Amino acid sequence: MSEQTLTCIGCPMGCRLRVTLEDGQVTAVDGAACGRGAVYARQECVCPTRHISTLARVRGRREPLSVKTAQPIPKAMIFACVEEIHRTCVTPPVKIGDVIVENVCGTGVDVVATMEIEAAE
Structure with a gap:
């Protein structure tokens, strides 16, 4: 089990997210004030993407x-x-x-x- 800390960019609040990973999969996301935080954390930890x-x-x-x-x-x-x-x-x-x-x-x-x-x- 490992933990990562991220700053959410899903909305203007910029929540500090604590993400728990087991075997490369997200098992928990703490600190998100809205639903977008959990979605962002799962995407960013498993397969991060960017626009160019x-x-x-x-x-x-x-x-x-x-x-x-x-x-x-x-x-x-x-x-x-x-x-x-x-x-x-x-x-x-x-x-x-x-x-x-x-x-x-x-x-x-x-x-x-x-x-x-x-x-x-």
Whole structure:
């Protein structure tokens, strides 16, 4: 049995959570003022995930394209996913929400544009 202490980011309260783990499974969560704390603690201790926001190159332009993952990806995959995104070169026009990279690094998560770029004239 082991314990971890986390600060919950599920709501603005920032509760201090004490998580008890047995054989890699969460058996108890103490300190959560709302239901989101227990959900956050279980996710963070078993399989932590994060959203990525970064930049992709745009063909024929100096300014990069702002992109993000459509859903969170496993925390262990962050650097590999960022590398794949940075190798991508996008051709304008691009609209907000356009898929820039499908299934980034085999995670099942798409990378989407968060800004628009007009076609070159």
